Amino acid sequence: MTEPLLSIEDLTVTFRTRSESVRAVDGVSFEVYPGETVGVVGESGSGKSVTMLSMLRLLPRTSRVITSGRALLNGKDMLRASRRELRRIRGREVALIPQDPMTCLDPVLRIGGQLGEALRAHSSVSRDEQRKRAVELLASVGLPQPDRQYGQFPHELSGGMRQRVMIAMGMANNPSLLIADEPTTALDVTIQAQVMDILREAQAETQAGLVLITHDLGLIAEMADRVVVMYAGHVVETGEVNAIFAKPRHPYTVGLLGSLPQTGGDQDWLRPIPGSPPDLARIPTGCPFHPRCLHSHGREICRTQLPQLTPIGSDSTHRTACHFSDELADESIHGLLTVAQEIQ
Amino acid sequence: MSGLIAYIVRRLVTGVITLVGVVAVVVLMVQALPGDPARVIAGIQATPQQVAKVRHTMGLDEPVTVQFWRYLENLLHGNLGISARTGDPVSSLIGTRLPYTVELAILGTVFGVIFGIALGVLAATHKGKITDALASMVGVAGVSMPVYWLGILLIVVFAVDLKLVPVSGAATLSSLILPSVTLGVFSMAVVSRMTRATMLDTLDQDYVRTVRAKGVAERVAVRHALRNAFIPILTVIGLQFGTLLGGAVLTETVFSWPGIGQLLVASISSRDFPAVQGIVLTFAAMFVIVNIITDLLYSVVDPRVRLY
Amino acid sequence: MNQPPSPDAMLESLQTAAPRVDGSPFSSRLRTFAGNKAALVGLVILLIFVILAVFAPLLTSQDPTGQNLAAAFQPPSAKHWLGTDDLGRDILARIMYGGRYTLLIGLVAVSIATIIGVPLGLISGYLGGVTDTIIQRITDIMLSFNPFLLALMLVAVFGAGAKSVTIAAGIGVIPQFIRLARGQALSIREEVYVEAAVAFGEKPMAILRRHVMRNSLAPIIVYATLNIGLTILVAAGLGFLGLGVQPPAPEWGTMLGEARSYIFHASYQMTFPGLAIFLAVLSFNLLGDGLRDAVDPSLRD
Ligand SMILES: Nc1ncnc2c1ncn2[C@@H]1O[C@H](COP(=O)(O)OP(=O)(O)OP(=O)(O)O)[C@@H](O)[C@H]1O
Ligand code: SF4
Numbered sequence: 001m002t003e004p005l006l007s008i009e010d011l012t013v014t015f016r017t018r019s020e021s022v023r024a025v026d027g028v029s030f031e032v033y034p035g036e037t038v039g040v041v042g043e044s045g046s047g048k049s050v051t052m053l054s055m056l057r058l059l060p061r062t063s064r065v066i067t068s069g070r071a072l073l074n075g076k077d078m079l080r081a082s083r084r085e086l087r088r089i090r091g092r093e094v095a096l097i098p099q100d101p102m103t104c105l106d107p108v109l110r111i112g113g114q115l116g117e118a119l120r121a122h123s124s125v126s127r128d129e130q131r132k133r134a135v136e137l138l139a140s141v142g143l144p145q146p147d148r149q150y151g152q153f154p155h156e157l158s159g160g161m162r163q164r165v166m167i168a169m170g171m172a173n174n175p176s177l178l179i180a181d182e183p184t185t186a187l188d189v190t191i192q193a194q195v196m197d198i199l200r201e202a203q204a205e206t207q208a209g210l211v212l213i214t215h216d217l218g219l220i221a222e223m224a225d226r227v228v229v230m231y232a233g234h235v236v237e238t239g240e241v242n243a244i245f246a247k248p249r250h251p252y253t254v255g256l257l258g259s260l261p262q263t264g265g266d267q268d269w270l271r272p273i274p275g276s277p278p279d280l281a282r283i284p285t286g287c288p289f290h291p292r293c294l295h296s297h298g299r300e301i302c303r304t305q306l307p308q309l310t311p312i313g314s315d316s317t318h319r320t321a322c323h324f325s326d327e328l329a330d331e332s333i334h335g336l337l338t339v340a341q342e343i344q
Numbered sequence: 345m346s347g348l349i350a351y352i353v354r355r356l357v358t359g360v361i362t363l364v365g366v367v368a369v370v371v372l373m374v375q376a377l378p379g380d381p382a383r384v385i386a387g388i389q390a391t392p393q394q395v396a397k398v399r400h401t402m403g404l405d406e407p408v409t410v411q412f413w414r415y416l417e418n419l420l421h422g423n424l425g426i427s428a429r430t431g432d433p434v435s436s437l438i439g440t441r442l443p444y445t446v447e448l449a450i451l452g453t454v455f456g457v458i459f460g461i462a463l464g465v466l467a468a469t470h471k472g473k474i475t476d477a478l479a480s481m482v483g484v485a486g487v488s489m490p491v492y493w494l495g496i497l498l499i500v501v502f503a504v505d506l507k508l509v510p511v512s513g514a515a516t517l518s519s520l521i522l523p524s525v526t527l528g529v530f531s532m533a534v535v536s537r538m539t540r541a542t543m544l545d546t547l548d549q550d551y552v553r554t555v556r557a558k559g560v561a562e563r564v565a566v567r568h569a570l571r572n573a574f575i576p577i578l579t580v581i582g583l584q585f586g587t588l589l590g591g592a593v594l595t596e597t598v599f600s601w602p603g604i605g606q607l608l609v610a611s612i613s614s615r616d617f618p619a620v621q622g623i624v625l626t627f628a629a630m631f632v633i634v635n636i637i638t639d640l641l642y643s644v645v646d647p648r649v650r651l652y
Numbered sequence: 653m654n655q656p657p658s659p660d661a662m663l664e665s666l667q668t669a670a671p672r673v674d675g676s677p678f679s680s681r682l683r684t685f686a687g688n689k690a691a692l693v694g695l696v697i698l699l700i701f702v703i704l705a706v707f708a709p710l711l712t713s714q715d716p717t718g719q720n721l722a723a724a725f726q727p728p729s730a731k732h733w734l735g736t737d738d739l740g741r742d743i744l745a746r747i748m749y750g751g752r753y754t755l756l757i758g759l760v761a762v763s764i765a766t767i768i769g770v771p772l773g774l775i776s777g778y779l780g781g782v783t784d785t786i787i788q789r790i791t792d793i794m795l796s797f798n799p800f801l802l803a804l805m806l807v808a809v810f811g812a813g814a815k816s817v818t819i820a821a822g823i824g825v826i827p828q829f830i831r832l833a834r835g836q837a838l839s840i841r842e843e844v845y846v847e848a849a850v851a852f853g854e855k856p857m858a859i860l861r862r863h864v865m866r867n868s869l870a871p872i873i874v875y876a877t878l879n880i881g882l883t884i885l886v887a888a889g890l891g892f893l894g895l896g897v898q899p900p901a902p903e904w905g906t907m908l909g910e911a912r913s914y915i916f917h918a919s920y921q922m923t924f925p926g927l928a929i930f931l932a933v934l935s936f937n938l939l940g941d942g943l944r945d946a947v948d949p950s951l952r953d
């Protein structure tokens with residue numbers, strides 16, 4: 001088996017504020033292999049962004065953060081990397097395509113300058129060379145007039161164009177790992193599809209691993225090889241995308257899938273999972289999902305003991321963290337859960 | 345571009361309106377003198393003839409509105425009246441001394457801005473550390489410092505005790521150092537406080553994270569944050585320029601600096617109101633001009649700012 | 653969109669620097685304030701000055717104004733802790749008594765500025781329209797002088813002395829209070845409870861008094877505290893030029909002005925009055941910063 005590109009092991013991230021501490025990520029582990037796409041899903045606030053940003057050591061500097069665990073990128077622990085090592089790794093081995101293209105480009109600098117900066121960071125190129133490469137990159141992500149966009153300011157571009165610029169910037173140094181944090185949420189549907197195509201092409205070209213963070217399960221089904229489902233800072237289920245979509249074994253995943261818009265049926269709306277995610281400063285004891293879980297039926301162990309991520313049967317890649325995941329093997333229960341969710 | 349010119353014209357017009365208001369204030373100022381303004385200006389020993397002459401040449405015997413229009417009209421011809429103390433035209437008195445004040449104001453601002461920004465950046469990038477605490481102390485001490493006291497202290501230490509620079513005057517280049525520093529300390533404090541506050545915000549912006557994600561040195565990220573912090577910094581630079589001019593009056597007095605601030609104090613002491621009027625007007629004009637300039641600089645610093 | 657605010661809006665918000673008041677209870681604000689060491693230091697310095705000024709006759713037997721040329725220019729000693737000045741007066745005693753001028757001038761001047769500036773600003777912001785334009789143009793004119801020049805002009809016209817210096821320093825900072833109160837009124841005008849009051853047919857003046865005034869109180873107190881420091885600086889600056897409180901009164905700025913002639917052989921004579929001014933202004937600034945943080949946690953870092 002090949003070595004993983006990225007291996008996150010027991011990552012825990014806690015923010016300390018004046019009065020309380022917020023555990024945004026708790027004991028998260030997963031791997032990404034070269035060339036594969038791993039989808040990370042979960043409700044807003046489940047810790048998806050914080051997981052990846054803490055690996056990149058890009059959490060806001062003004063917050064007090066306590067991080068533990070390991071995040072091995074090509075064998076190197078990012079959490080313990082020196083400033084110099086970080087500088088060498090960022091942009092070259094791993095690139096971030098951030099969540100909101102509106103706020104992620106420096107508003108007072110031209111696109112060309114910002115791209116040039118990415119190029120210059122890892123190789124010494126002549127001014128002309130740099131311009132040529134930058135325009136090529138802009139063309140490769142499908143910008144209509146790369147020469148013109150090179151000299152424009154971010155506010156002169158549309159959201160879709162900015163997101164393409166972000167992708168071009170991420171690809172500037174052919175990184176082996178791309179992290180795309182909801183690359184399409186800010187865009188409208190037709191642009192979304194175009195941007196995803198470009199991302200896919202870029203990935204195919206360089207054989208980079210891709211971590212795709214999203215709320216959009218449809219996108220996961222289309223793009224991802226494997227899925228990591230997060231809830232309240234925990235990984236609650238992970239496995240091959242087919243296995244998860246066909247045979248989810250965690251009540252939260254079942255709920256997420258149940259909340260997908262049903263196409264073809266008479267119902268075409270989104271049924272969110274009832275209740276809301278816990279306050280991360282006061283995560284419930286036991287299973288973090290138990291206050292909302294429709295499968296717990298008030299069983300005590302759910303309230304007292306944190307379920308560990310354990311493999312399901314012989315399939316060692318499909319793992320879930322639920323005391324009663326066995327019961328979910330019976331798929332008639334899924335239907336019941338979905339119905340229950342609908343009634344609530 | 346024509347939009348920009350329209351904006352400049354509009355700013356100039358509001359500036360001129362403000363200055364017309366200032367003219368009204370300085371004309372009223374003389375009217376408000378207790379007792380007979382002509383008597384006050386001519387001095388206690390003046391003969392009735394002299395008082396009458398002052399009254400007539402300054403137009404004090406006419407209604408105040410007429411005086412106001414006359415002052416404006418004369419102003420358009422560069423005529424600010426005649427100094428009651430020296431008999432020279434006020435405009436030439438100001439003309440010979442203004443360059444010194446401008447020089448001092450520019451040097452004080454440059455000192456304040458450079459060190460203020462440096463201090464603010466240091467504090468923001470070392471938030472919570474000892475550097476930050478020290479910078480904050482310098483900041484609050486700087487805004488609490490009486491410039492006149494600071495000036496004397498610097499004279500005692502650097503000119504009297506260490507004999508590094510001249511005690512006063514504007515004769516040599518080194519005589520510029522102490523007055524500029526004295527005058528610039530307040531600006532430095534204000535600018536550093538604003539820089540720190542804004543940088544704390546911009547350093548955590550998404551676009552700075554993007555810069556860091558590229559794998560550049562931290563100072564590159566700081567540069568991006570600073571560029572984006574520049575609009576509020578520019579604004580305080582413009583606003584504190586008024587305070588700086590007030591400080592210039594005191595600084596010039598302490599260092600016997602031959603600018604219009606010192607002239608103002610001398611003119612007030614000798615009740616030379618035509619000179620006082622002219623100098624006050626000059627100070628107000630400097631403030632208005634500097635603020636127009638900072639407004640125009642916004643669009644240089646930030647491409648999103650449309651001034652029109 | 654992350655459009656930057658327009659320069660005008662920036663200017664506005666900076667000039668008013670209106671702290672937002674959050675809903676946290678008084679006790680939590682008190683804790684924030686008490687947790688701010690700098691603010692506590694400011695409070696202690698201020699209390700010391702107040703005690704020295706109020707109880708000066710009990711704390712020192714020295715006469716702050718009586719001359720004794722035989723004892724002139726004595727450096728600090730056991731008898732005269734801070735030395736004596738050119739006329740043989742005990743500098744410590746003069747500083748203690750002088751605090752009365754400084755503290756009173758600061759307090760009264762800011763009260764004047766508040767009483768005149770705040771209603772004008774509230775009316776300007778709440779009513780808008782022509783009233784607003786006129787008041788703002790006048791404010792612009794006053795701002796183009798800056799507090800010190802404005803005060804200097806006023807004493808030039810009305811003469812020196814404690815009373816006119818106090819009034820002059822107060823008038824000098826009026827425009828700042830107009831701007832602050834206007835910003836407050838502009839934001840509070842949009843609040844639901846004010847809209848409700850309008851809907852119930854309350855008169856503008858009643859609304860201003862009842863709702864707008866009360867809700868802008870906290871930021872105005874913060875701003876007033878910070879401006880006491882500024883007015884002290886202005887008043888002492890006038891004293892330094894010989895245009896403030898007149899000798900032999902031991903006002904600190906005036907003392908500093910007198911000491912200026914002797915910096916070559918008696919530099920301690922100018923050291924202590926200046927230090928007193930500095931510390932007094934510092935105490936109000938530290939206090940004001942602390943109050944601001946307590947009132948508006950979002951401004952804290
Ligand atoms: N700088 C910070 N200080 C304190 N808490 C933070 C900070 N950043 C994130 N958090 C907390 O961490 C939690 C996880 O945030 P994160 O951004 O990872 O969520 P997410 O899964 O990416 O959500 P979304 O889908 O909305 O992007 C949030 O509840 C948030 O409150
Ligand atoms: S452990 Fe209990 S509460 Fe948690 S998901 Fe499983 S059934 Fe629900």
Ligand SMILES: [Mg+2]
Nearest residue numbers: 048049099181
């Ligand atoms: Mg996120």
